[in-house]
Amino acid sequence: MHELGLDTSNNNPNFGTPRNPHNPNYYTGGSSGGSGYAVGAGIVPIALGADGGGSIRIPSSFCGIYGLKTTHGRVSGSPTRGLATTTGVFGPMTSSLDDLDMSYRIMSSPDPDHVTSSSFPDPASATAATARPKIIGVYQEWVKRSDPAVLSLFNRAMDYYRTQQNYEIIDITIPYIPQGQKAHALTILSEIASGISKEDISQLSAPNRVLVSSGNSQVSARDFFAAQKLRSLLMSHLAFLFKKYPGMVIATPTLPIAGWQISPGGADLTHGVSDVNTSLRTMEYVYLANFSGCPAISCPMGYAEDTKLPVGIMGMSEWGSEWALIEWGRDGEGLLDTDEDVSVDSNGTANGGEAAVVVSKGLRTPSVQSGGKWVDAIGLAKNNNAGGNS
Template sequence: MSSSQRFSGYPLAKEGPDTAYIPAQDKNPPLRGLTLVIAAKLLNYFPSLAKASWKNAKLGCLKDIPELDPYDWHLQPIVTPLIADGVVQTKAEITPDLYERHPDDIAGRFFSAADYHELFKSGKLTPLHVAKAILPLITKGQNPPAKYESAWSVVKEDLVLEAAKKSTERYAAGQPLSVLDGVPIGVKDDTDVEGYISHVGRPFDPSDPFFQPATSTIWPVAQLVASGAIIIGKQVMHELGSDVSGCNPHWGTPINWNNKSYYPGGSSSGGGSAISSGLVPISIGTDAGGSIRVPASFNGAYGLKPTLHRTYTMRSSICAIGPLAATAKDLTIAYRLMTAPNPEDPIQGAFALSVPPSPSAKKTIGIYHEWFNQASPDVLDAAKKAIAYFKEKLGYEVVDIKIPYVQEAQYAHGAWALTEAISNHTSHAVDKTRPFAGLNSCNQLLLAMASCTSATDLLRYGQMRGLLMGHLAFLWKKYPGLLVLTPTVPEAGWPIHPGDQAYGFSDGNLTMRNMMYIWLANSTGCPAVTAPVGYVDPDQGEGKLPVGLMAMGEWGAEEQLLAWATEAETYVNEVYEGGRYRPQEWADVVELGKAVE
């Protein structure tokens, strides 16, 4: 960010304690099948068991850290880059470079918004053709089932065709709204779209007043619609967004088309799956604990978790709405449109537009090696090769950094996320005496355990957040423009365990491991982006497993992160041996659209 940028809420730069990173051995027993069902009932009926589980999960470990005592509580990590005096903002510009297509001959090529835009302008294809080609592939209720339906919870054919017809007419008149006009997109099933019910991954219950169609489309998604994007449907998610595997016993688990024997990641699981299948170039997700970045990584896509409240002021101190995309340019297009200032949102509307970095700006990568090196050997190999490219070919300086209490603070983030889930869910539960009764067994267990979190614990978590934010501010003062790099996920994939689809599963150890890097951006409100930088061979099934590399930037530094993601895209397309991997069962929507009568 520019040194002249003014902020509201920017923390005082203060180096945190020099703590040793000693990996802990978590002892959360994995639970599946009837064992999970029984355990969930026991924790809900016996508070003493829930409290014992809470302690075993180390959710109260911060009380034993006296270094937190001087820190104030940060219950909301809101840091806002302020609009300069006298400047009137509308929205970020969709610059000419974002209209440029990738070369046709690059390996593993995915269709982008620019591809569709050129085809629509030329008349070789129309948005209506594309919509008619996609709908039979995703609409539920067919026999046999539609091949790609697992990613989609609800598709409203009439709304899709109506929007596609209007877009086709605009192109015929030579008046497309933007590069995104007519481009198919998906939206996660916790994000309001007019005419659709937001199920939040829960089974539909007609007697529950919560399940009502939205009367309006949420601001950031409405900006995409206003630019002509066509919402093909709502996308399946992990119930309540409470884990990062993507397993959903009710709606079914979306397929990871890179390797169908692995989970798609979550909780924006349908979004990642739909991109890996080739059906849409952009999906809109939410991210409170990696729920955009984990599925993006597992599915070989790009994902951006913006600064807290950058796109929309949510009732959360950790969650942000952001895009997943097949290309870095589409990620940028979606981000710029979604962040148009909302005059009715005093927090989101106060954000200054993110500014692309100057070509002459110093480039610095920070790595906390003890933390970074906890990833599996194959992930580390791919990540380190990419970092060598950034250093040797693009001139990045790589500096050693440390971040205090990353392990203890992750436990705090987990408890905070579950506490917010309890608040959000119980606020509209029909039976306030049994608020978790309609949830799957995994969530019944998790929320019963998390209910043991006290107000004192939450304040302690807020002190840890204050410590971390001050330390990050110290790092950015020392290294302006620093990008904190880690693997996105320490494992290249999450293998599917046979039988999990019946009841779901709870594997706290693996969940915490797969979230070990992504939680920091949520806890502190910082933006972070993931990009694919390599692939590894699987232990089961057929197909490659993508490896994601993640950069976390200073508050408001989204454009810097998007520029970095574009550099990472050049690496995987042009430098990485074999280039980008495209799933074998990738759908060629363009050819399918051309075949539509």
Template sequence: MVTDKVARDALLFSLRGRAFSEMPNTLAIHSKYLCNSDISATSINIALDESQRSISPFLSFWDYHDAYRSHKTTPFEVAKLLIAKLKETNQSHWIRNFDEDSILTQAKESTDRYNRGESLGQLDGVFVSIKEEMSIKGFETKCGTNFIHDGEPAEEDSTVVKRLRAAGAIVGCQAVMNELGWDTFSVNPFTGTPKNPYISNHSCGGSSGGSGGSVASGLFPISIGADGGGSIRIPSSFCGVYGLKPTCGRVSAHGGEPVDPTLGVFGPLAATADDLALTYTIIAGPDPNDPLSLHQPPVSLKDYDLTETLAGVRIGILPDWHSDNSDEIFNERIEQVKAHLKQLGATIVTTSLPDIDLVGVAHSITICSEMSSYASSHTDTTSRFLPHTRLMMSVSKRLQGSDYVKAQQIRTRLMDQLHELFSGPMDLILTPTTGSQSPAIPPQAAAYGMSHATWTFRAMQYVTLANLTGIPALNVPAGFHNGLPVGLQFMASWWNEALLLRIAKIIERMPGLEKKTADSYIDCLTTA
């Protein structure tokens, strides 16, 4: 049977006959890192230091905020140009839906605040796109399908969207994604496949492909994606932008589709380190509507602007994991970045994870089981899914309950191994983000969809560890090769997003890494 072959090729049956002694765990937060949150502190109000602002060829929230404060333009004027650009770039398939009236109304309100000198903060009047698995009031949350919530627009915003609006951000655009997020290239005949702004026939990555493309194109400085198996970091890597997968439970999942509930998290993709950090502080924090978010310590940006030194910071390299398994350009960039970080005083530690070979299969079993469960809840419309989704549902049905339990036992084991590493020899782990750069998408995929197991494995081989174990992970742009972006990944211990964001700012300032926008980059600010 085709489904059996696909399942065997994906190693989904490889745990059968093996025994594990660990207790199964579906909470991807190590017990040593569980906290009791003050639910009254639902978010923090951090203003970044303008004297330490990001250095980037991309437009940042700084540029918008400065232009509005100085009255060079207004959010309303920028909104009119953005709407025109959204219509012009429709065939690039970054945005599925947008509400012109809502965007203009929010922009008018922001303009009035600036005119009164009552800005809500540094994100006021900044435009943000949202992956379409998060609810935006008035939009159908279709999650990449052509039927889920059809005729049932959301009656309220997700918590993430509420927090962005409270900070003055303008939200009114849904970014394109893979159907249900069940692959890494955002090939979607229903919505159109997002085009990479650097080379248009190449993938934006996925499943948050529209988010990556909408930021790399210049339409938005920030987008909110979701990451259950690299779905923030892969498009960030393919599109040359920053992407943060927060710790499990750091950002509220309330108002999002429960596609892969023990693996998936919401987080930002951004043009600059500062856009990433500011957005993170706004959307993170406990939420009474999401019990999982109540286990976290306070959100902070500790030492964010401490970019001249990394003294005392230990960075782990796992050469056995990536040296022979990724394109050579990634190993070259890792060596280049290592040399720079050592110059800043970091200690480079060569290490290993004893059971790293089990990560991929445990993650695959977990995510296929959970996504199939979500998809199967739409039993009356299963035939309306794309062929790739139906194939993966059939493959997932070959799994047994014991497969899922063993995968969760492996989760426990790997969490224990990471806790030991982060408690001892290291603070960060550095790897490639993906095993290859963005591939060219075959033209016929636009009409029929695509399933390419080898490409998917290469895209996901370094990202699933963070999803399975719940630790935070970051993609940083690391220059270009053959005209396409190269991305590197840093991972930290649970709740240590502050160190990752500090690293993002350090790499952003690193000499010798090419930084450029696409030739088709869209400037919606200075021409407004």
């Protein structure tokens, strides 16, 4: 993972940086990039992720897997000491929605020694709802900040949900989105920095020494409390939206970009990387779930032709509604089962040059022929068993 979980590339010059299993010239995304790689490359079907600013959903999107950022406090992290106490959560990263459902049931079992986890109902007693609202909220102005290839895939996904799954798509607005992202960044940086001693700072990589030192010395109490006032406003507005539209899922692309390229020559892999603009860009949509405490899911929705990387769609819903998000993800599985095999390039156009309306057929495994990494773990296990029996 990224050192301290303090960035979204998953660059780690200390212990090595996993490359994206679909394209080795790109990062996995982070900070739970090792988990994203392990699942995306087929090594394991389920991995643990931690998410304070998209760290489950960002690598899930870049690696073409499923990731669930849980409601704040729902999954106990004991005995781990959390650095981002008001923004960070734990959740599953998996190769399928069935695995996501199963692993979430296990992880979210109430911990009697955890003050918030123990307050949630036991998932073992949960039953599927006989009917649920099919409403998707889209803040168009926000969504349009995506790159063309991502926006094209997202618009296609909305068409699919509306025409094939009978969802109602409604326009919503959320105030202070850009300001909220800055307030979230200030909050999580302050929280992480406050838990690191001056002696430990000297042991960090150069980019993180700068970040942590800034969090300790550049953020005033006035700034921090102003950020929390904005946080309360955003949470109140989301509560209003969820009350007005019960069961609504707020949909965005998981990321506004289709990949984060490793520097040519790989110098960043040796010395680390500090690219604040791209870091903030990758948190464009994911931050709000961390700042508000709402649950959010990332699911694959297509592929960008020029990067060969998966592109994810994200749904965020009311506090405690993880089951509804998993079912929403199931409703979208058909996005990858179209009749044609077409991908979009960075301009949002299809291979033939026309506006892209469909993408690849089925969920892709990384192409070894194109430099990707894929481990057939089941095949290896079968071969090992056969060898042991012979």
